[in-house]
Amino acid sequence: MKITLPVAAEKLRAADKILITAHINPDGDAIGSTLALLQILRSMGKNAEIYIDDKIPKNFSVMPFAEEIRQPREYEKFDADLLVILDTAPDRIGKIKDLTGAPILNIDHHITNKNEEGDLYIDANAAATCEIIFYLCRELSAEITKNVAVCLYTGIATDTGFFNYSNTRPSTFRAAAALVEAGVEPNLISEQLEKRTFREVQIMSAALQTTKLFYGGKVVGMFVDRELYSQVDTTEGLIDLIRVIDSADVAFLITEKEKNICRVSMRSKGVEVSEIAKRLGGGGHVRAAGCTIYQNMDIAKMTLIRTIGEFMIENGYLRPIDFENREEVDLAAMNFENEQS
Numbered sequence: 001m002k003i004t005l006p007v008a009a010e011k012l013r014a015a016d017k018i019l020i021t022a023h024i025n026p027d028g029d030a031i032g033s034t035l036a037l038l039q040i041l042r043s044m045g046k047n048a049e050i051y052i053d054d055k056i057p058k059n060f061s062v063m064p065f066a067e068e069i070r071q072p073r074e075y076e077k078f079d080a081d082l083l084v085i086l087d088t089a090p091d092r093i094g095k096i097k098d099l100t101g102a103p104i105l106n107i108d109h110h111i112t113n114k115n116e117e118g119d120l121y122i123d124a125n126a127a128a129t130c131e132i133i134f135y136l137c138r139e140l141s142a143e144i145t146k147n148v149a150v151c152l153y154t155g156i157a158t159d160t161g162f163f164n165y166s167n168t169r170p171s172t173f174r175a176a177a178a179l180v181e182a183g184v185e186p187n188l189i190s191e192q193l194e195k196r197t198f199r200e201v202q203i204m205s206a207a208l209q210t211t212k213l214f215y216g217g218k219v220v221g222m223f224v225d226r227e228l229y230s231q232v233d234t235t236e237g238l239i240d241l242i243r244v245i246d247s248a249d250v251a252f253l254i255t256e257k258e259k260n261i262c263r264v265s266m267r268s269k270g271v272e273v274s275e276i277a278k279r280l281g282g283g284g285h286v287r288a289a290g291c292t293i294y295q296n297m298d299i300a301k302m303t304l305i306r307t308i309g310e311f312m313i314e315n316g317y318l319r320p321i322d323f324e325n326r327e328e329v330d331l332a333a334m335n336f337e338n339e340q341s
């Protein structure tokens with residue numbers, strides 16, 4: 001059931017033992033929002049813990065209290081009276097559902113979140129879940145300490161591409177300003193998040209070499225195979241290297257993380273990539289979305305390029321006259337790849 005922010009605050013006040021989680025492949029917003037809420041709830045005297053069913057990328061592991069984030073073990077149980085799910089619907093939290101059967105309070109900003117399990121507070125206009133947590137903090141009259149502010153700022157900064165993307169709105173800056181007043185030093189956070197080892201920069205260059213154009217340059221893709229993936233801590237930021245290409249409306253990155261598990265990230269300048277991701281079982285935002293394709297790289301690549309092509313034709317981003325059936329879309333995708341690479 002959809003609820004308002006004051007009702008969400010009430011649910012938190014009423015609970016004592018609270019399990020907080022966020023999506024797998026955790027990003028700055030997922031990690032920042034869980035860490036901020038952990039501190040807020042503890043300051044209210046609650047017994048709160050964070051479990052995330054994935055590893056935490058090392059650039060985020062310096063955030064305050066990050067060492068408290070636990071990864072669930074198989075068959076582990078956690079006795080809680082509320083499960084708070086942040087920055088995703090309950091379908092992307094991995095094994096957390098096996099940890100507890102507690103009622104769900106879901107707080108998110110993804111327009112594709114259609115969760116009907118438990119209570120949902122959704123603000124699809126919020127730039128980040130951390131922006132929502134900032135306003136929730138006010139609702140709870142909780143103090144925004146410097147440590148809380150650092151976590152919230154990190155989530156807002158990463159989800160807005162450091163206040164560059166179209167999700168950046170006046171209230172995003174207002175929240176960020178208050179967080180800087182609470183002690184955040186934006187330059188230090190940027191430095192920490194940008195940090196890469198020499199090897200990682202070399203890998204970036206190898207990843208860039210895989211870049212190819214499709215559909216006359218309107219789509220650009222990058223491909224990180226298992227070999228390349230095994231050498232990096234995270235693929236975060238790689239897609240930003242190619243989404244700048246002037247001809248491209250859609251940029252995508254396919255990472256084969258494990259055999260037949262391909263993670264897809266998409267960015268766009270207007271094309272509703274959340275809709276494309278949904279067709280492949282994922283979701284996200286209009287201009288930033290993702291999904292997972294359970295196939296090898298070659299099949300995932302074909303499936304994704306075809307789905308992007310079909311969506312773009314149906315919605316007038318590509319001329320249908322050139323692509324009358326699936327085979328032609330495949331062919332066009334392949335041809336453009338060959339022509340442009």
Ligand code: AMP
Pocket residue numbers: 023025027087092110264265266281282283284285288289290291292
């Ligand atoms: P990413 O490319 O991983 O940065 O993801 C872009 C956006 O899409 C983020 O807001 C994600 O939370 C969302 N997203 C990514 N993968 C999925 C998925 N499988 N289902 C729903 N949302 C997703």
Ligand code: MN
Pocket residue numbers: 023027029030087
């Ligand atoms: Mn996220």
Ligand code: MN
Pocket residue numbers: 029030087109127128129159
């Ligand atoms: Mn987010």
